[in-house]
Amino acid sequence: MSESTGEIKPRAVVLGGCGFIGRNLVEYLISNDLVSELRVVDKTPPQLAFLNPTHTKIFEDPRVEYKSANLINPSPKTSATPEAYRCIVGPLRNLFVLVLLQPQKEDCSIEPWTVEGRMKSKVEQELRSLEPELSYTVLRPAIVYGIGDRRSLTPRLLIGAIYKHLGQTMKLLWTADLKMNTVHVEDVCRAAWTLARTPEAQGQVYNVVDEADSTQGSLAKLVSEIFKIKHDYYGTAISTLAKSDISAVVEQANDTHLSAWADICRRHDIPHTPLDPAAGAELLLNRQLCLSGARIAAILRPRHLAPTAAALTQVLEDYASMNLFPKEFLL
Secondary structure, eight states, X not given: OOTTTOOOOOEEEEETTTSHHHHHHHHHHHHTTOOSEEEEEESSOGGGTTOOHHHHHHHTSTXXXXXXXXXXXXXXXXXXXXXXXXXXEOOOTTOXXXXXXXXXXXXXXXXXXXXXXXXXXXHHHHHHHTTTTSOOOEEEESEEESTTOSSSSHHHHHHHHHHHHHTOOEEESBOTTOBBOEEEHHHHHHHHHHHHTOGGGTTOEEEEOOSSOOBHHHHHXXXXXXXXXXXXXXXXXXXXXXXXXXXXXXXXHHHHHHHHHHHHHHHTTOOOOSOOOOOOGGGGSSOOBOBOOHHHHTTOOOSOOSOOHHHHHHHHHHHHHTTSSOGGGGO
């Protein structure tokens, strides 16, 4: 209960609460005083999750309780998520890719293209089978960026740092027009909590995306601005040829990037970091991510309208403050 208003605040559970979106959701709920108690369930303990000082302090708040559980195993999950708590599962990231350039709505056909995406597509199907006993809302965010990101835009930032280190032009497959819609993690957290508290949202699906209509070109310009490098594209013809042996292309690129990243870390005395510039083959194909955010816009508009060089630099500065990224690259 709030001492100032007498309002009874809900208790909540965040599954995967030590992950990128999870830790930011925990911070959002605690710093805005939205819950009376918050249980964080994750297989990785906070001490091993590379939390920054702000998130570490949040996790030490007396309202926060951590429970270790691997959600694949049913027994610990049952004890970790009692019925008295409002349960918030991490948003269904990387669920699908859309091949049309027209922004797609929530009722479009989906095409999972990563293992994670296929598993989360199955989660959606399972949730529908549990209606009406289970109240739920599905969020389908675009590419999520912000403090704590390791796998969304941060690998592209690392590759920018690598090409600054190598003194070479950063060349990318396909063209600048490849759709790569984005959303800031703060807006994902706001959407998750707002929709969890909106009765009309139960059983519904919402795309969560900013208003930038981001493309590979707009993101590459930001990376180039941050690291003061040049970038270019191989174009459709050469990229299509590379697609025929994409595994070999990925292996060669990752060898180059990982070797250079290891050299950077060695030169700047970074003995251990969770940051990794490697990319999977499925992430280098000519697939568009183009979402319509019109449905959620009727309830909540994004605060971060587009990625900026300052917002992406903030992600790297956060890692640099923990000696996980060389601060010299940001000077």
